[in-house]
Amino acid sequence: MTVGLVFVSHSSKIAEGLVDLARQMAADVTLVAAGGTDDGGIGTSFDRVAAAIDEADSGDGVVVLCDLGSAILTAETALDFLDDDSRARVRLADAPLVEGGVAAAVAAQTGGDLDGVAAAAGTANASAGADDSAGTSQAPQAEPSSSSGYSRVVSIVNRDGLHARPAADFVKLASTFPVRVTVNGKDAKSLLAIMALGLVRGRDAEIATADPDGKEAVDALADLVASGFGED
Incomplete structure (x- = not known):
């Protein structure tokens, strides 16, 4: 088992595309897209995010990455509805969706634990501020x-x-x-x-x-x- 990843985006195409990209580097990691609204529009869906977290959790935990502010709110709401044991196995990463998602996927593929995968996602913040x-x-x-x-x-x-x-x-x-x-x-x-x-x-x-x-x-x-x- 590995830590699973959930990608929450306002666009289903962005979330699905990131799954395709990350899968090239992390073939053994459960990667779940949770993009768009229930009717296929632009936005986020509580039900989609909650279902994605459940799907991605194989027992080692889940790291959730989001694109925009309201996506974070949706993810936080989904976490609030989890039971205590499940919530303890989820980390909401403070990281850009694409760069953080790729870094987290590789960390999960190499056997990183829940906190390690979340930390790997966070390295994208330092990279974003690095000298070009x-x-x-x-x-x-x-x-x-x-x-x-x-x-x-x-x-x-x-x-x-x-x-x-x-x-x-x-x-x-x-x-x-x-x-x-x-x-x-x-x-x-x-x-x-x-x-x-x-x-x-x-x-x-x-x-x-x-x-x-x-x-x-x-x-x-x-x-x-x-x-x-x-x-x-």
Whole structure:
């Protein structure tokens, strides 16, 4: 079982599209769209949100993400009608719907618990406020020097660069290792941080760790990048 996700939007198409997007990175996670009104219009529906929360909860809990203010009110109302045990397994994420939803989906796919998945969604807030120049710097930001550190530099070979799907695969692999690894100075386990680097084809990525036990992780991640993630 994994933590489930519910996407609440004023538009059914937006919610359904986000499910399609997140499913590319989180095939084993229950993703439920709760968009639009009961009659298919623009707005939100208490019944749809309540049913989506119930559908998404496999026992490990549910993280709910919303687009606009009234969607949050609808979700909060749905939570108020849950019994205490069910309500304790739901987190209403303070995060943008798309970026937060993608980050949460990857966290759930990699086995994150309820609070961890909600926290992953929240990283989208920090990314939204980051300097836009983060992805345009040509020079890698090195991991702090350490006599026991290890790093490799590999070039991005994917035609479309390190876009969402390969970035998600990279983060999933990084999350299997207990050590801290960075990519051009950014946390290798943060999907949004990796995507914000803007690593296009031909750009170098320095994968590094200061952990004396981190060589295996760096080599595995560097080999994955060099392989092109199985893309043509």
